[in-house]
Amino acid sequence: MWNKNKRLISNLIFVGALLLTLVCIELFAPPTSMWFSVLRKVCTFSLAAVSMNLLNGFTGLFSLGQAGFMLLGAYTYAILTIPVEMRSNVFRNYGDSVINFQMPLVPALILAGLIAAFFAFLIGLPVLRLKSDYLAIATLGFAEIVRGLVQLQNFGPVTNGPDPINMFTAPKNIMAYVAISGISILIIILIINSTYGRAFKAIRDDEIAAEAMGINLAHHKRLSFIISSFFCGVSGAMMAMCNTSVSSVSFTSAMTYQILLVVVIGGIGSVSGSIIAAFIFYASSEWWLKFLDLETFTASGSKVPLLGPGFRMVVFSVLIMIIVLFFRKGIMGTREISVYDGLMKIRSLFKGKQAVKEEK
Amino acid sequence: MNIMSYLIRGLATGGQFALVAIGYTMVYGILKLINFAHGELFMVSGILMIYIVADLPTLPIWLAIALMVVLTVFIGFLIEKFAYSPLRSAPRMSVMISAIGVSYLLQNLVSYVTGGLSKQFPDIPVIGESVRFLGVKDKLTVFLSPVIALVLMVILVLIINHTKFGMSMRAVSKDFETSQLMGIKINRVISITFAIGAFLAATGSILYFAKNTGINHLSGANPGLKAFIAAVVGGIGSVPGAVVGALIIGVVESLAKAFGLADFSDVISFALLIIILVVKPTGIFGEKTTEKV
Numbered sequence: 001m002w003n004k005n006k007r008l009i010s011n012l013i014f015v016g017a018l019l020l021t022l023v024c025i026e027l028f029a030p031p032t033s034m035w036f037s038v039l040r041k042v043c044t045f046s047l048a049a050v051s052m053n054l055l056n057g058f059t060g061l062f063s064l065g066q067a068g069f070m071l072l073g074a075y076t077y078a079i080l081t082i083p084v085e086m087r088s089n090v091f092r093n094y095g096d097s098v099i100n101f102q103m104p105l106v107p108a109l110i111l112a113g114l115i116a117a118f119f120a121f122l123i124g125l126p127v128l129r130l131k132s133d134y135l136a137i138a139t140l141g142f143a144e145i146v147r148g149l150v151q152l153q154n155f156g157p158v159t160n161g162p163d164p165i166n167m168f169t170a171p172k173n174i175m176a177y178v179a180i181s182g183i184s185i186l187i188i189i190l191i192i193n194s195t196y197g198r199a200f201k202a203i204r205d206d207e208i209a210a211e212a213m214g215i216n217l218a219h220h221k222r223l224s225f226i227i228s229s230f231f232c233g234v235s236g237a238m239m240a241m242c243n244t245s246v247s248s249v250s251f252t253s254a255m256t257y258q259i260l261l262v263v264v265i266g267g268i269g270s271v272s273g274s275i276i277a278a279f280i281f282y283a284s285s286e287w288w289l290k291f292l293d294l295e296t297f298t299a300s301g302s303k304v305p306l307l308g309p310g311f312r313m314v315v316f317s318v319l320i321m322i323i324v325l326f327f328r329k330g331i332m333g334t335r336e337i338s339v340y341d342g343l344m345k346i347r348s349l350f351k352g353k354q355a356v357k358e359e360k
Numbered sequence: 361m362n363i364m365s366y367l368i369r370g371l372a373t374g375g376q377f378a379l380v381a382i383g384y385t386m387v388y389g390i391l392k393l394i395n396f397a398h399g400e401l402f403m404v405s406g407i408l409m410i411y412i413v414a415d416l417p418t419l420p421i422w423l424a425i426a427l428m429v430v431l432t433v434f435i436g437f438l439i440e441k442f443a444y445s446p447l448r449s450a451p452r453m454s455v456m457i458s459a460i461g462v463s464y465l466l467q468n469l470v471s472y473v474t475g476g477l478s479k480q481f482p483d484i485p486v487i488g489e490s491v492r493f494l495g496v497k498d499k500l501t502v503f504l505s506p507v508i509a510l511v512l513m514v515i516l517v518l519i520i521n522h523t524k525f526g527m528s529m530r531a532v533s534k535d536f537e538t539s540q541l542m543g544i545k546i547n548r549v550i551s552i553t554f555a556i557g558a559f560l561a562a563t564g565s566i567l568y569f570a571k572n573t574g575i576n577h578l579s580g581a582n583p584g585l586k587a588f589i590a591a592v593v594g595g596i597g598s599v600p601g602a603v604v605g606a607l608i609i610g611v612v613e614s615l616a617k618a619f620g621l622a623d624f625s626d627v628i629s630f631a632l633l634i635i636i637l638v639v640k641p642t643g644i645f646g647e648k649t650t651e652k653v
Contacts, residue, residue, distance in 0.1 A: 144585070320464065325458065328447070
């Protein structure tokens, strides 16, 4: 009991310290700093990755519909939070928007999640009966269908057709992103540690054995799919806030693959892994590797070979290939970050194994 | 334009997708891997053609095509060697992630080389010429594509069913381990499968880009996805299934355009995919598998 509490407390202290660091960044970093755009993106995609992980890593349902659910969330959020006086301007190609009220941020976010969850329920009825790859293909197809439908002219008064939606409420403050993402991830962690979470893991490890133990497969699979899609919808809404503009062209299957890469790099079945991977992924692709895109000259005036626009992404994808090929389990495997265990390990390095054992 | 011309164009796209779809279906049949990099290989072969023609202007076009096909096959072979074969004993998920990684790498590499700009595919003599057939006037490649796809399919089916190598391919796709115990060199079979897939993708890319001449680093994504759907609709793992699926997808999309649903054509083919999956999960030609405890 004491040991468990120690772990929990040390993790809480760690999260607190992390939050404090974020507040410091918010307050003291220069407004042009890359921290802001990167952190917003990291919050968004760590939620997307954790929700994908809930489905792929904890329930063993391989779905590639993330982009579709994110799109639903993003559109719902964006459409609902445009100020009333701006609406006729945004929807100028279609007369006016059919919705003529503006919702506050939090209810709109929840509604974004609910709409995604509702569609997950509908699409889940037929496709959740499919196995492994076929499920992945069907959900991928669903995402593409949603993307195609949203662009249709007929839906113009609701979705603005192929034109982007903008002018909606988008907080600049990174703490807002941290809060939304943090609360959502906390809920996911609580779900994972509940009886439902245990049932999900049982289904992942062996469907037939799980069924034999009395777990209702169809019910739990549907539940996991709906919960995951809810948070996907929320992360889609966050992505809308990040970009301050929503357009269906950004929600391609390539985005789903990107989230999948984040999940895999972090470790399939590790929440903290997904978050760390999201940070590394977006910080390095958008910030740390930026110098590779610039044509740099050495002191003697000769041009450094290879560097130039686009080189950053080449290096980045090579790094990803290296991780995929040589670190198959990702950063965390299926473990979670634990400050206490980490400290103990460090201590044992200094004291030698014997001393630590005696203390216990 | 009359229905006939839409039908012919649909069959043409179908034929071009079919050549890509065979690559997906064969790799899936043997490795149970959705080779996401296949669409990118298709795009890379188009880009290679552009650079070969631009850099070696004295080379006769037929030799340029041959060189492009050889290079594409070589790249397909390299991808398998470096990205898939080290993961032979890893879970299937890892291999698929590796495939996504390769497709990401190829896209970014091409984007770096071309500067992200669209490039113009060179004029290919004979198949690029306009002809009139059945009252429809279009490039010869349009009329030729379904025929070439069917001919290559028949050759491939004959190889698979009637040669010793084909027999080993079938054995490997049935059971990896047992066929290894029976003395089949599975690595060789897999390499050759990838080489055949790459060869067909290269052929498909000439036919496709001779008609749709602008190529950038994202040009492989859509044909790749469509060909992949085609393979699933036809029954993934079956070569004739892939061709039939691709022809269906091509014609359905083209007819959707004919009835003024051009914006809707993508949606229709994906809806078709989901319907087929729900009604007959293993596709039109797929074999039913049962799971053993």
